[in-house]
Amino acid sequence: MITIENLEKSFQFGSGEDKVLDQVNLSLNSGEITALNGVSGSGKSTLLTIIAGLQNATNGKIVVDGVELTNLKESELRQRRASQFGFIFQQSHLIPFLSVKDQLAFMIETAGRKWSRKEREEKIDAMLEAVDMMKHKDSNPNNLSGGEKQRVAIARALIHEPEVLFADEVTASLDSKRSTQVMEIIRNIAQTRKITVLMVTHDEDMLQYADRVVTMKDRKIIDA
């Protein structure tokens, strides 16, 4: 369960101030896929990155499973991002010199999962099967298409079995067919593993994969 209360975010520039989030209140239920929808500049990506601990809020609080994120030190936030959160971005952002299976192995190590070698390999294989990338297990990112890279990014975001998945415009650089494939994979894995998903999209077609749609406009949530 994630609770966001009176969240505000402002950027200072010179003597001026630009408020990008204003009094945002929201609850995300465990195992639920929530889509943040809205026009460009409505503040949805900023909200996602603040909830994910990637940038700080100016005011307000975020509570994840009873722990207030806004009170955590940077090292504690990093630890939480590594072990409890998964991330998928608009670009796949794979590590260019690691093979597909090594991308996943590195994430398992980063999350501090103490799995045996056999267990780790079984989980990597299962995840690659789930995203239909088993045949590219030993490929490098530069040998993959955009859709394939994004599927590897999904696998990397979920391999360490996070409790929350943050997905920011993950289909923005994909065509409609590949977007559908990617969203189906996310929904299937999230539902199977009971992962809370917060996804940002401005693509109306992708909203069908969400259990709940939250609409933002002018820095505020207008429909939850």
Place this chain on the structure above:
Amino acid sequence: MKIAIQEILKNKLRYSILGIIILLIAFLTLAISGLARGLSYDNASLILDMPEGTFYMEEAAEDKHNFSAISDVQINNLNDAHDNMTLMSIQMGEVEDSSGQAHSLVFVTSEGHEIFPKAAQNELLLDGSLQDEGIQSGEEVSTRLISDNLTVSGFTEQQTYSHSPAAFIHPNDFSELVQSDASQIVFVEDEAAAIDGLTAYSNDEFLNTLPSFSSEQMSLNMITYFLYAISGLLFAIFFYMINVQKLTTFGILKAVGVKTITLFKMMWTQMILITIIALGIAVGISQLLVMVMPDAIPFQLTWEVTLFTSAVFMIIGFIGATLSGIQISKVEPMYAINQGGA
């Protein structure tokens, strides 16, 4: 560790170029260090092979041993302050062998505590390099300043002073040679004591009184220090450029929870691996050089110098890479998320 190696393997050309440049600089540094030490040994092995202690010369000689004449009173004073003194004198000169060929050398005599080989009266013990010039053991040689001929009683190994081979001579013969009974230098294996009218020198200080010794070493050491600095800058610039290209990747890795220290460890692993491989090859080549270098070239590369040079390269490489890695600690996950990438 594994990820660092994987990146090197993925970018073999890039890391090979850095490795080759480090190899060449390391080899050049080792070669110059070997030459510096070889020249230093060729210049003053007589002094360099002496134990650590204190040299005394007459104050009025102003660091020039051939102007120094230590009086009996001063020797008595030294005797009160120290045990086991070695009285020594050095004089440049030349001898003619039985075929009339002249050989430049430096006459050395000593009394008291034995540090140098002792020659009997009317005999000479010569540095082995003079044997290479054709002088035989038992051969009679002459010098204009001594009336009798001197017999070569044997040869010593690598005993030189001011780039000249040493000729150990009896104190009586030396007195005839320089027309003086006074010793120029007193050496003790002890800390310096204040003796009226005498200046005390450590081994290094005494070496620097040798004409050309310090200027010769300084110029070679200067080159070595520059090479160390260049290698450090090279590491800094190389890793800076590599890190700039990887800032997005670093930012994403931070976003997913990778510790900054893990990213530094990755860079340090790469630096250490490249340096170890480059140094290993450079040391191998330089040791081959030691084996094939002709005797005429003074070249002395000890394992002590090799290990010291390797350690300096590792430390400088580490500092260079770490300074360039400051960007890693500065990059923010949000910077990376807002950028494109693989």
